[in-house]
Amino acid sequence: MFKQTPVMGWNSWNTFGVDINEQLLRETADAMVESGLKDAGYEYVIIDDGWQEGYRDENDRLVPNKTKFPSGIKALADYVHSKGLKLGIYSSSGHLTCMGLPASYEYEFIDAQTFAEWEVDYLKYDFCHRAGATASPLLYRRMGTALANCGRDILFSTCSWGMDETEKWVKTVGAGMWRSTGDICDSWESIRDLTLKQLPLQVYNGQNCFNDMDMLVVGMNAKGNVGFKGCTFEEYRSHFAIWAMLNSPLIIGCDIRNMTEETKQILMNKKVIAVNQDPDARQPFLLPGVHTIFGQNEKQFAWAKLLHNGDYAIGLFNVDDTDAHLSISSVDLGIDRLSGKKLVYENLLSDGAVPVIGSSVVCLPVKAHDCVMLRAKVVNA
Numbered sequence: 001m002f003k004q005t006p007v008m009g010w011n012s013w014n015t016f017g018v019d020i021n022e023q024l025l026r027e028t029a030d031a032m033v034e035s036g037l038k039d040a041g042y043e044y045v046i047i048d049d050g051w052q053e054g055y056r057d058e059n060d061r062l063v064p065n066k067t068k069f070p071s072g073i074k075a076l077a078d079y080v081h082s083k084g085l086k087l088g089i090y091s092s093s094g095h096l097t098c099m100g101l102p103a104s105y106e107y108e109f110i111d112a113q114t115f116a117e118w119e120v121d122y123l124k125y126d127f128c129h130r131a132g133a134t135a136s137p138l139l140y141r142r143m144g145t146a147l148a149n150c151g152r153d154i155l156f157s158t159c160s161w162g163m164d165e166t167e168k169w170v171k172t173v174g175a176g177m178w179r180s181t182g183d184i185c186d187s188w189e190s191i192r193d194l195t196l197k198q199l200p201l202q203v204y205n206g207q208n209c210f211n212d213m214d215m216l217v218v219g220m221n222a223k224g225n226v227g228f229k230g231c232t233f234e235e236y237r238s239h240f241a242i243w244a245m246l247n248s249p250l251i252i253g254c255d256i257r258n259m260t261e262e263t264k265q266i267l268m269n270k271k272v273i274a275v276n277q278d279p280d281a282r283q284p285f286l287l288p289g290v291h292t293i294f295g296q297n298e299k300q301f302a303w304a305k306l307l308h309n310g311d312y313a314i315g316l317f318n319v320d321d322t323d324a325h326l327s328i329s330s331v332d333l334g335i336d337r338l339s340g341k342k343l344v345y346e347n348l349l350s351d352g353a354v355p356v357i358g359s360s361v362v363c364l365p366v367k368a369h370d371c372v373m374l375r376a377k378v379v380n381a
Helices: 021-032 072-082 108-117 136-148 188-204 233-245 260-265 270-276
Strands: 009-010 044-047 054-055 062-064 086-092 122-126 155-158 177-179 210-212 227-230 250-252 300-306 312-318 322-330 341-347 361-366 373-379
Touching: 009 086, 021 044, 044 122, 044 312, 072 086, 108 136, 122 136, 136 155, 155 341, 188 233, 210 270, 233 260, 233 270, 233 312, 233 373, 270 373, 300 322, 312 322, 312 361, 361 373
Parallel strands: 009 044, 009 250, 044 086, 086 122, 122 155, 155 177, 177 210
Antiparallel strands: 054 062, 300 312, 312 373, 322 361, 341 373
């Protein structure tokens, strides 16, 4: 399966690790509908590592853990589908998963067929315990070929952590998205570092095979499997805005059964989601004058992205530890004084007006670790 816009959904790993079961997954599917997340565009409920027994059955098939998933994966898929959602599952390209459970190397066709029979819609395919003699592209091509011949449309999400120059071969293995970074944890430093490492890889991002910057930590608040020191509201808001601007899949990692109002405000901001889900999925570009971005000492930067209807999405980001004023000019978006055009701005994160200096410059205060997101429409001057 290929997607024209980035995947949106929820994954069990960030909060629960291997402490998962079918009741949790059913409650999460319920919460996705009842909270409004489904209406906002989130559709995948993804089981990560820890769902299987430590052995294969007499037919070499993977076996769901009988304690955690007594009804089996097919019954869970039926329940998730009944909510108008899709089910994802996890395996790895090696002999074992990251948690040491049976994985799919040398069983790719059997496992792909099993997932199809269970009516799974998405496969996250990890990089742990890989067979050292097999090159990384071939490890993923084996499963990509199996999925393409399993009789069901299953989205292939490769997770090789951006290693072995994944960007140069991942589109050849049938992937619909690929992990372009290492693992995230619930801290501002992690968010900032993953962002900076992602920037040189944006040229590889686009429809049918999106760069995955890892799951969101919005709303984790230092709890759960990858909880570290947590983030402020402003840091979580910047995190979500960056992932949206860079066309990363938006896969929630917090416990959506118990979201705060602040978490809902970030995750269900339909104006920001619309930037991520724009049907053209164009890459953002860096605006001059605010930054020089390629390095580790940048303090502020701005991106702009041309949208399907001719509007621009603009993100102003302050990764410094002190507040700042950031400015952009419509000239850098192709609107000069001779064009007979101007930009009218909408603030996507608040109801405040967007002041314009003269005819072309916007200068806005941006708190430390915070951002401003704008949508700019071209109109007659």
